[in-house]
Amino acid sequence: MNVVHLLNLFMFRIAWRNLFHDKVRLIVTLTGIVFALVLIAVQFGLFLGFLETSSNIVARNEADLFIAAPEIPHVNGGAPIPESRRFRALAVPGVAEVAKYSLLFVVWKLPTGAQESVQVVGFEPGSGLGGPYDIVAGDVNELRNDDTVFVDEIYLPKLGIQGIGDSVEIFGRRARVVGLTRGILSFTTAPYVFTSFKNAQNYQRLGNDETMFLLVKTKPGANVARVQADLKRSISGVDVYTREELRQKTMNYWVFSTGAGTTTLMGAVLGLIVGIVVVAQTIYSATIDHIREFGTLKAIGARNSHIYRVILSQSALSAVFGYAFGISAAKLVSLATEGSNVPILLPLETAIGIFAMTILMCLTASAISIRKATSIDPAMVFRG
């Protein structure tokens, strides 16, 4: 048994030729795969987008630890805690800085008189924790001034403003837009509006001695888990989360508890099932068309393993070409949604995962065809 026999590239060549011989069938097969892939990629990309937007406000926060009221469901559902906890936190070894932070839904009044719900994020500009990021216009230090806010440019129309310098009304108080961010999306319909903690207290009707969160920055080299444990021990009546814990809690709430994530994941699974069915059907149909050739192969001495190789090669080739077109189409969709409030993310890891899944999908889809082809009675070749 030599290398040719082992690798049997000739069976691959038969698969290749079979595939390209019938171009109409090839187009039908590839179309099926491309549709399935785009469906999977878009649904999964939406899901990734949900994960990102639901928790970006935590993920992009520079704080290592978050002190919050007990049992909050997510970052957007905080409750007031006494500001005095701050001093106890500062006394814990390993803590470098503690800053007040608030996040609350409030009413934003449009110039037309209509109202929109926004989430006001109050942070301490001097702390460097919890402020706006990806700033495209304005200086964050301007937020030290009274009644100043940053908004994301994508929400300008929704908030009824043109840009920097516009005056707005938040919870009955005037405010001026002094900066814009790009891509700070909200999972809910209420956009984030950044302002100083002092301003936020006015917009949110928060008491002077209250805060929603205390953001903790640990000293360089400090063991964050140990600091977290010490904070829990030192401060009663609060929960202490690492950034990742709060991110996960928030993400799980918005993406899974609301059903939005499950729905998009189900869409992706549906895409996978549709893909397998479409590919199985087209590959099966191609196998039936070539059944006499498989019978001839068996009659002249081919083993079942030769037949496997032809069908699997055909499936794998379909997968590769289908993937090339499908992922390109999905990338275009992803690019088109960039900067929108419903981003469809397609990172490299997902693209690689979808490739592996496409190959698996096509090979799985060949199972019925293989069964059919290997059960052929070679005597069929003598039946006219």
Added chain:
Amino acid sequence: MTQPVIEIRDLYKTYGAGDAAVHALRGVDLDVHAGEILVLMGPSGSGKTTLVSAMGCILQATSGSIRVAGREIVGVRERDLPDIRLKNFGFIFQGFNLFPALNAQENVEVAMNLQGIGGKRARLRAVELLQLVGLGDKLRAIPANLSGGQKQRVAIARALAGDPPIILADEPTAALDSESGKIVLELLAKLARERKRAVVVVTHDPRVDEYADRVIHIADGRIASSENRNLQPNALEAQFA
């Protein structure tokens, strides 16, 4: 006469069972020798295709014995049959059974590839065989661009790819016009006479008659008659000179 390459003794083949049983072969005895053209004739349903399928290891007989090159094949495990076919038989079919997506050369290479012969060696051998059947100028042609006779000649080249001692041809001229049929039959005769292959032809075509060394008539699963034709070897040799 040489030692038979196929020896068939008391061969039975029954399809189905009980009242629905169909006895396709009922005690066939037959020898096939190297260098002869054996023609199997008979009406449809007489059992000739079943017989050629059984001797070609494509169909398992119900009972009896078939020895191919001295090896008993009745009762051999199913998974061992492809190798026996590969080493001993070249097949030619009525409908040519070429791979439509492969060109003539590749169609011949398929059979060699199954034997583990690949690359340049397979290519050169395919070219040589296609030249032998007069298609040296059609190496790259796909079956759709070949005439019926040319397709059957590609099939003959494919049948010879593994250099088998036995060629089994099922109605090789049925789909061909008289000129193409004649070319194909002359090729088969040449294989028997010059290359000492045993050639078994199943046919209804009376044109085959003149090339036969023996004509076996099958009826109701039995050999009804066997006619030896005393062909003049010299005359045939002159025909292919």
